[in-house]
Amino acid sequence: MNIDLIFKIAAIGIIVAVLNQLLIRSGREEQAMMTTLAGLIVVLMMIIEQIDTLFSSIKNIFGL
Numbered sequence: 001m002n003i004d005l006i007f008k009i010a011a012i013g014i015i016v017a018v019l020n021q022l023l024i025r026s027g028r029e030e031q032a033m034m035t036t037l038a039g040l041i042v043v044l045m046m047i048i049e050q051i052d053t054l055f056s057s058i059k060n061i062f063g064l
Helices: 003-025 029-062
Strands: none
Protein backbone atom coordinates (compact mmCIF):
# COMPACT_ATOMS: atom_id res chain seq x y z
CA MET A 1 0.00 0.00 0.00
CA ASN A 2 1.20 3.45 -0.83
CA ILE A 3 2.25 5.42 2.28
CA ASP A 4 0.72 8.57 0.78
CA LEU A 5 -2.66 6.84 0.79
CA ILE A 6 -2.29 6.07 4.49
CA PHE A 7 -1.51 9.74 5.23
CA LYS A 8 -4.47 10.89 3.12
CA ILE A 9 -6.83 8.55 4.95
CA ALA A 10 -5.47 9.72 8.31
CA ALA A 11 -5.90 13.36 7.30
CA ILE A 12 -9.50 12.74 6.26
CA GLY A 13 -10.12 11.01 9.59
CA ILE A 14 -8.71 13.93 11.56
CA ILE A 15 -10.68 16.52 9.58
CA VAL A 16 -13.91 14.54 9.92
CA ALA A 17 -13.37 14.05 13.66
CA VAL A 18 -12.78 17.78 14.22
CA LEU A 19 -15.78 18.79 12.09
CA ASN A 20 -17.90 16.19 13.85
CA GLN A 21 -17.06 17.58 17.29
CA LEU A 22 -17.61 21.19 16.19
CA LEU A 23 -20.98 20.35 14.69
CA ILE A 24 -22.09 18.33 17.73
CA ARG A 25 -21.09 21.11 20.12
CA SER A 26 -23.09 23.61 18.07
CA GLY A 27 -26.18 21.39 18.23
CA ARG A 28 -26.00 20.12 14.66
CA GLU A 29 -25.96 16.39 15.27
CA GLU A 30 -27.55 15.55 11.92
CA GLN A 31 -24.88 17.49 9.99
CA ALA A 32 -22.21 15.82 12.12
CA MET A 33 -23.53 12.40 11.14
CA MET A 34 -23.65 13.40 7.46
CA THR A 35 -20.07 14.67 7.65
CA THR A 36 -18.95 11.39 9.17
CA LEU A 37 -20.76 9.39 6.48
CA ALA A 38 -19.26 11.56 3.73
CA GLY A 39 -15.77 11.02 5.14
CA LEU A 40 -16.37 7.28 5.31
CA ILE A 41 -17.55 7.19 1.70
CA VAL A 42 -14.49 9.12 0.52
CA VAL A 43 -12.15 6.73 2.34
CA LEU A 44 -14.02 3.68 1.03
CA MET A 45 -13.76 4.99 -2.53
CA MET A 46 -10.00 5.40 -2.07
CA ILE A 47 -9.66 1.87 -0.71
CA ILE A 48 -11.89 0.35 -3.39
CA GLU A 49 -9.60 1.82 -6.04
CA GLN A 50 -6.61 0.13 -4.39
CA ILE A 51 -8.45 -3.19 -4.11
CA ASP A 52 -9.34 -2.99 -7.81
CA THR A 53 -5.66 -2.44 -8.65
CA LEU A 54 -4.70 -5.40 -6.46
CA PHE A 55 -7.22 -7.71 -8.13
CA SER A 56 -6.10 -6.57 -11.58
CA SER A 57 -2.51 -7.39 -10.67
CA ILE A 58 -3.52 -10.82 -9.35
CA LYS A 59 -5.48 -11.55 -12.53
CA ASN A 60 -2.47 -10.61 -14.64
CA ILE A 61 -0.08 -12.73 -12.57
CA PHE A 62 -2.26 -15.81 -12.87
CA GLY A 63 -3.41 -15.09 -16.43
CA LEU A 64 -7.08 -14.97 -15.53
